[in-house]
Amino acid sequence: MSSNFNVDEKEMVERLEFLRLGDEQRADLRELRPLFMEKREEFLDAFYGHLLKFDKLCAVLKDESTIRRARQGQAEYFERMLDGNWDEAFFELSIQVGKKHQEIGLEPKWVVASWNLYLDYWTREIGAYFKDTPEKALRCIDSLHKLTLLATSLSVESYYSKTMNRMQEVVASQRLAILELSTPVIQIWGGILVLPLIGTIDSVRTRQIMESLLERVVETQAEVVILDLTGVSVVDTAVANHLMKTVEAAELLGTHCILTGISPAIAQTLVHLGVDLGHISRCSSLKTGLKKALKRLGLAVRKAKG
Amino acid sequence: MARIPVLRLKNVLVVSLQVEMEDRVAIDLQEDILSTLARTGAGGLIVDVSGVEVVDSFLGRIIGDTARMASMMGANTVLVGIQPAVAITLTELGLVFSNVRTALNLEKGLALLKADLE
Numbered sequence: 010m011s012s013n014f015n016v017d018e019k020e021m022v023e024r025l026e027f028l029r030l031g032d033e034q035r036a037d038l039r040e041l042r043p044l045f046m047e048k049r050e051e052f053l054d055a056f057y058g059h060l061l062k063f064d065k066l067c068a069v070l071k072d073e074s075t076i077r078r079a080r081q082g083q084a085e086y087f088e089r090m091l092d093g094n095w096d097e098a099f100f101e102l103s104i105q106v107g108k109k110h111q112e113i114g115l116e117p118k119w120v121v122a123s124w125n126l127y128l129d130y131w132t133r134e135i136g137a138y139f140k141d142t143p144e145k146a147l148r149c150i151d152s153l154h155k156l157t158l159l160a161t162s163l164s165v166e167s168y169y170s171k172t173m174n175r176m177q178e179v180v181a182s183q184r185l186a187i188l189e190l191s192t193p194v195i196q197i198w199g200g201i202l203v204l205p206l207i208g209t210i211d212s213v214r215t216r217q218i219m220e221s222l223l224e225r226v227v228e229t230q231a232e233v234v235i236l237d238l239t240g241v242s243v244v245d246t247a248v249a250n251h252l253m254k255t256v257e258a259a260e261l262l263g264t265h266c267i268l269t270g271i272s273p274a275i276a277q278t279l280v281h282l283g284v285d286l287g288h289i290s291r292c293s294s295l296k297t298g299l300k301k302a303l304k305r306l307g308l309a310v311r312k313a314k315g
Numbered sequence: 316m317a318r319i320p321v322l323r324l325k326n327v328l329v330v331s332l333q334v335e336m337e338d339r340v341a342i343d344l345q346e347d348i349l350s351t352l353a354r355t356g357a358g359g360l361i362v363d364v365s366g367v368e369v370v371d372s373f374l375g376r377i378i379g380d381t382a383r384m385a386s387m388m389g390a391n392t393v394l395v396g397i398q399p400a401v402a403i404t405l406t407e408l409g410l411v412f413s414n415v416r417t418a419l420n421l422e423k424g425l426a427l428l429k430a431d432l433e
Contacts, residue, residue: 223399230419257411258402263395263418 014107014170016100016163025095028159034152035093041131041149042091044138049087052130053080059126069115087127090156103160107167111175117165124157192218194225201302202231203295207240215251219258226264233302234259237295239270249284256289265305266290269298319344321351327359327428328352328390329421333366341377348381352388359428360385363421365396375410382415393417395424 016024025031057076060066070076086106089099110120132150139146192214197203204222226234236252238244256266269292271279279286292298303309317340322329328351330344348360362378370378382392395418397405405411418424 219403220399223402226419227399230423232419232423254406258399258406261394261397261402261405261411261417262399263397263416263420263423 014104014167021100024159028155030155030159034155037149037152038091038156039093044134045091048134049084053084055130056126066119069113090160100163103163104167107164108171110164111168111171117168120164121161124161127157128154188217192221194222196229200232200306202226202229203235203237205237205240209243210241210248219255222255223258223262226259226262231264233265233267233305235267235269235295235298235302237270238268238275239295241275244275244278246282246284249279267292267298267301269295321347323355323357326357327361328357329361331363335369336367336374338373341374345377345381349384352385352390357390360390360392361395361421361424361428363395367401368398370401370404372408375405375408379410379412382412386414391428393424393427395421
């Protein structure tokens with residue numbers, strides 16, 4: 010159900026080709042390494058100095074050790090970018106960065122804008138470094154742009170893929186919870202089961218309702234089943250048809266079904282739709298349904314004496 | 316070929332299907348039930364299908380037909396122990412046995428035919 014964001018080899022090549030990120034750029038970027046090594050700490054100071062001006066980012070970078078770890082990770086990542094080895098491990102690392110951002114709640118707007126700090130700083134530095142060869146400076150800046158775009162897109166895509174997975178997991182678990190909650194079959198008395206139907210009944214639920222009811226009937230050997238429709242908001246032909254089938258199947262097992270709690274609105278709908286509930290016993294309320302069920306079992310409820 | 320025994324309990328015939336039913340076995344069983352009914356003049360027939368996990372349209376129709384034939388010969392038929400999955404299949408196939416009574420188990424089925432047991 011949940012698929013992890015991944016880049017296979019073919020796509021790696023495609024991405025690099027589309028960005029026109031190849032050997033030339035690799036050579037340019039490798040030349041930047043001495044510059045990077047020299048200015049690294051200065052840049053990181055400026056970078057985190059800027060980040061910590063914002064409350065949201067202060068909350069993420071909560072203490073010294075977090076900042077130190079982030080700094081180190083970042084320095085290493087940048088080094089990887091410049092060494093020109095954009096292999097599987099590099100892509101994987103970029104994807105992990107996005108996942109990590111999702112986990113700590115750092116939204117892409119901050120991440121994307123942070124890359125601008127990189128470009129800002131290094132563009133200036135590259136300009137100064139290659140001031141005698143402006144053409145070379147331009148090429149290096151261009152290569153750096155390409156690479157940061159690659160890194161940004163990978164981390165943002167992976168951020169959203171992770172978010173999506175989370176949401177899918179939540180939806181799946183809620184769906185399961187709803188299914189379980191929505192079809193309780195209650196043994197209200199020896200030999201009497203009650204199935205209170207609540208909410209909207211759709212095709213997935215209908216199947217589940219039928220199966221859990223029939224299983225419980227066999228398990229408890231109940232002689233009477235009360236299907237209570239008090240909580241059902243809408244009934245259409247499909248739902249009515251399904252109810253009929255459920256009742257038929259339950260009666261095939263040898264149990265007796267009683268439909269209760271059909272509201273005036275549902276009664277009107279059923280008549281307008283031309284649905285015939287056939288021979289199924291009906292009672293106005295769960296109370297009268299229960300009375301009827303007890304009577305069928307030869308039981309009666311009486312006030313205790315004294 | 317497997318043959319399914321038709322047992323007699325007072326005035327009631329009891330048949331228990333405990334194996335997966337092949338078509339041929341089902342047809343033979345129908346013959347056996349009807350001839351035993353004719354011979355004994357039994358007033359009731361109980362078919363226990365608790366051992367049957369799968370029913371196709373053919374077997375479903377045979378069971379329904381047999382019950383109808385038995386009632387024509389004056390025997391009340393009760394089907395007992397239908398499994399949930401089988402009940403779902405039968406309703407999906409639209410095979411609802413209108414003139415056949417059903418019960419949850421053999422005991423309750425016999426209770427329905429009490430009159431024939433005395």
